[in-house]
Amino acid sequence: MDVSPHAAPQWVDALPSRTFSSDDERHAKLWSSLSEVCRMLGLPPVCRDGDVMFQHVKFKPAQRVYTAGQSFESLYIVYSGFLKSVLLDESGHEQVLGFPMKCDMLGTDGIDSKFYQSELVAQSTAEVIVIPFRTLVDLSKKNLDLELEFLAVMSREVIRQQHLLFNLCSLQAEARVARFLYALSQRFAGIGYSSTQFTLRMTRQEIGSYLGLALETVSRVLGAFQEEGLISVERKEITLFQPEALRALKRLPVRRRFSSYG
């Protein structure tokens, strides 16, 4: 199922068909208004162009919303489901950039060069709202505050990456994983899920890539957290017992295992 980087034609069949026929899709919400989009992005509801509607598109797990090198046409807002955003290097190695979920905006890295620099991959059935950039530009001419608000959304993305950078540079493995779990819990809370009990949609490998760690390290750290009673972890099912402890965690108390002189 892996698509080699920059292989132009391959992503085409990962795009959804324009025709909706299955029962599942017939019942799905197919359009969102501009004001709904603004609400999802947390923007002030200044925009009242009630007529403008944006199409929804559904993706199945492992399908790509866009791929690196594909020409930039639209921004995307996650309506439902879970995805991952990845960067591919020359040799096909995959670097995870984030795990977008409901209300996240994606695709901004294509604005400058007019080609997406990263890939957006569905990890579950996912529904995204398509915002054709051309439409956005046109709308901005009528509603002068709109483009301004999009600057704010991009500002948020810059800040998110700054914090990620900080985590990678100044924290060691345990703290990185702890903060990852805490941040994830906060995001789940923000979209109406439980903040203390959830299912990881991504593999240890992907978490490791995101945090700059080997998958085994992620596995070990999760195990250690469980030992300490901070969390419960059973494959992908996670329960946080002490979220605040995770937020503040620097390093776990040393516990000599297998030592004969303790």
Next chain:
Amino acid sequence: MDVSPHAAPQWVDALPSRTFSSDDERHAKLWSSLSEVCRMLGLPPVCRDGDVMFQHVKFKPAQRVYTAGQSFESLYIVYSGFLKSVLLDESGHEQVLGFPMKCDMLGTDGIDSKFYQSELVAQSTAEVIVIPFRTLVDLSKKNLDLELEFLAVMSREVIRQQHLLFNLCSLQAEARVARFLYALSQRFAGIGYSSTQFTLRMTRQEIGSYLGLALETVSRVLGAFQEEGLISVERKEITLFQPEALRALKRLPVRRRFSSYG
């Protein structure tokens, strides 16, 4: 000279005075037009509001252009000199986010919350162009393409951070330092300096913070590069002998030093 984080009044005296009296400052260029700003940002020269001018402000080494928590009023474009952008955590630890130089735009992390999230510190005498955000918004109403272009500039910043993330996550120390030197050399070339011979304005500590390494590691890796004949390093004076080798470097050939059985 260190300013403790979030200490509100302290940054005030780091701001430049509005009166220019010294000989040095009298001869400085004090204003830039919008079209000049667009040119510096690499934007198409669509903007012809010839009348709009932006003020220049000068800073001495260690002075702060803005600080974390300060209310967001303006974006800044580096006109000359060298700076560093840093994030401060609760305990005052400093995380370097970048080393801005000529033509770089800063301050975008304040757009969303209306407060700067990071700090911009001069590392040499530096001159920045002040773009009041209010002015930018007003201009956008007349020139509809302008705000669009600023989205593109922010898009570039997002991409820069994506690559930084990739470097931190998937490369080890030697490759990080090598790519850092290569990228620096390219940037120097871009603003008219030599790409093969330059002076590092930042300390090993700051490079280490930026790359997620200890300062000693940076020092050692630079030493190793010199041993290999890739560069020459004498304190802050750097000469690149094989820039391309640095760009592609994964790891240095192992060289057993101090081993008695070789």
Next chain:
DNA sequence: CGGGTCCTTGACAGATTTCAAGACGTGTGG
């Protein structure tokens, strides 16, 4: 049921940090 992916766990190697000491340079004040 079989194949594949994902996860866990151990042992080990290797990379990087930490700690420590000394050299080098620079700026300041006597």
Next chain:
DNA sequence: CCACACGTCTTGAAATCTGTCAAGGACCCG
């Protein structure tokens, strides 16, 4: 002009963390 203090850089040795390799078990899906 020199001495001194300070920040920076280098270098070594030891400690520690994390990655790598390997094997086995759990789970899922066709």
